Structure formats: C-alpha cells, structure tokens
C-alpha cells in the first residue's frame with residue numbers, strides 16, 4: 001500500500017505511459033501531500049530525480065533509500081492486469097492460473113476499480129485453474145468488492161484473455177467453471193464471442209426473491225412497490241439475480257432514457273424482497289425482436305452493458321408475452337444478440353476487446 005508523506009512544494013511528473021502506476025504518484029503541484037510506497041523514508045536531495053518511472057523535481061523532497069530499493073519495494077506490490085471491455089462493461093483481467101485463490105482481496109479490487117484513484121473498471125476477473133475437468137475457473141469481484149456468481153460480458157472478455165495468454169487459435173471454445181456452474185464461451189471467426197449461458201432459474205426462492213410467484217413458481221409481472229411507485233417485475237436468475245421491468249402498474253411502455261436510474265436503481269438493488277440484492281433491467285420494447293435496456297447492476301451501479309441482464313430480459317420478455325425467443329437487446333454500450341433455445345439454454349453473442357495491459361500498485 002502507498003504511504004503519505006509531507007513534502008515542500010513537490011512537483012511530480014510521470015515519465016511512463018502507465019497511467020495506473022502514475023496515478024498513485026501524481027498530485028497537483030500545489031498540494032503538500034504526495035503518495036509514495038510506505039517503506040520509503042526521507043533524507044534531502046535537491047535535484048531532479050527519477051523514482052519508479054516518475055521524475056521528481058523539488059528542492060526539498062527527502063529520500064533516504066536508493067532508487068534501486070524503491071524499485072524492489074514497488075515490484076513486490078505490483079499487479080499485472082489486462083483491461084478488457086465488452087460493450088463498455090469493463091474489467092481488469094488477472095492471470096491467476098497458478099493459484100486457486102484470487103491474487104488480490106476484494107478491498108484491493110475496490111481501489112483498482114475506482115475511476116479516479118485507481119485504474120477504473122466495473123469489476124476484476126480472475127482466470128483460475130479449472131475444476132472438475134473444466135478448462136478454467138472464473139471468479140469476479142464487483143467494483144464494490146462483492147462477489148457475483150456470474151458475469152456475461154466478463155466471461156466473453158475472459159475467453160479472449162485466456163486465448164491471448166495461450167496464443168490459442170482465433171476460433172475455439174472453453175468450458176469455464178463459475179459459481180453459477182459451467183459456462184461455455186466460443187470465439188467465433190467473425191470476432192464475436194458466443195456464450196452458452198446455461199438455463200435460466202425461475203423458481204422464486206432460487207432467484208432469490210421473497211416476492212410471491214404468479215406462474216409455476218416463477219415471479220412474472222408481479223407488482224413491486226419501490227418508494228411509493230408500483231412496478232410490474234419478472235424475476236430471473238442467470239446464476240445471478242435479475243429483476244426485469246417493462247412497465248409500471250399503469251402498463252404504459254417505459255421510456256428508459258428518461259428514467260432517474262441513479263435514484264431508483266439502488267432502491268431496487270437493496271429492496272427487502274431481494275435477500276441477495278439484485279441487478280435491475282428497465283426495458284422499452286421496440287418490436288418483438290428488439291428491445292432497449294438500461295441496467296442498474298448489483299455492486300457496480302449503472303453500467304453500459306450487462307450480459308446476464310440481457311439474457312434475463314429475453315427470458316422475462318417471453319414469459320410476459322412481449323418478445324420472441326430471439327431478440328436484439330440494445331444497451332448504452334451497444335447491442336447483444338440473445339436467444340433462448342429449445343434446449344432451455346440462453347445464448348448470448350457480443351464483442352470482447354483488449355483495451356490495454358498495465359501494472360498497478362496495490
């Protein structure tokens with residue numbers, strides 16, 4: 001972890017392109033605080049110096065240890081990561097193939113996901129050794145440090161990440177063990193990733209929700225009072241819980257771009273009827289095969305896309321009689337193709353792209 005030290009008119013300047021590393025050190029020149037690795041103490045020097053890739057120019061910053069020591073200290077506390085995004089849902093991917101324990105703690109993930117003080121991401125994903133014959137296991141921490149069972153956009157990114165690590169063929173599929181069971185992403189020739197997301201879970205206590213079921217154990221188009229307003233909701237688990245709404249109780253179509261997501265999202269997420277909290281999808285139907293979605297994610301807030309959410313939406317759309325089983329879901333970050341097939345599995349197709357690789361101080 002970094003330590004704070006008082007200095008006199010410090011001026012730090014990054015000499016590397018690694019913004020994550022730099023962000024731990026860069027401060028406004030008017031400030032009197034500077035973050036440095038905690039094991040450093042101070043003596044005087046008065047010229048321009050380079051510290052861990054940063055140029056230090058001040059007349060009175062005092063350093064006792066050598067720059068070599070600083071580099072050794074830093075290297076022990078650096079995390080290598082690759083940043084990926086799927087429709088703007090962004091993740092730090094960590095090569096965790098040598099251990100069945102995540103390399104960083106939930107608290108460290110929260111810091112790294114911070115968009116001002118860290119690298120910035122909706123979550124951290126660990127590519128871990130496979131279990132029970134699977135190729136890999138995936139675990140993920142949300143940006144609030146909580147651990148979800150699954151992540152649809154994340155698993156597309158993970159497939160691309162492990163293929164890069166392995167220098168694998170452009171087109172192949174992986175069996176990935178998740179806390180929601182076995183999920184199978186396939187890298188396609190056209191660059192898209194198609195994922196067999198498994199079967200939806202509809203039985204209310206398994207979602208989980210305390211709402212009373214309306215149809216064969218499932219919660220379909222059931223009124224839910226949120227802050228004095230009644231919404232009609234359908235609850236679906238894709239391994240993780242989702243509450244999907246197409247309308248308030250007046251039945252009028254939603255105009256999703258006009259919803260105050262930051263206000264109502266947290267009220268759904270923490271509603272007492274969702275014992276494990278919930279992701280919430282607000283949907284506007286454009287046609288029976290095309291919907292517009294905005295999402296408030298459990299543990300991450302408003303994101304540009306949610307893969308498990310888009311799958312839950314098509315299942316909910318079919319159960320409510322609003323959509324076909326094959327549907328395009330438009331998210332703020334772009335479209336996902338979703339299909340609920342005859343084998344009861346939901347298939348999701350979308351992009352996954354490497355943004356950059358980096359190193360961050362923990």
Ligand SMILES: N[C@@H](CCC[C@H](N)C(=O)O)C(=O)O
Pocket residue numbers: 089142147148149150151152153154240241279297298299300303305306307308309
């Ligand atoms: N963005 C993800 C879902 C990530 C997990 C979610 N926030 C939860 O807590 O369930 C996706 O693409 O599915």
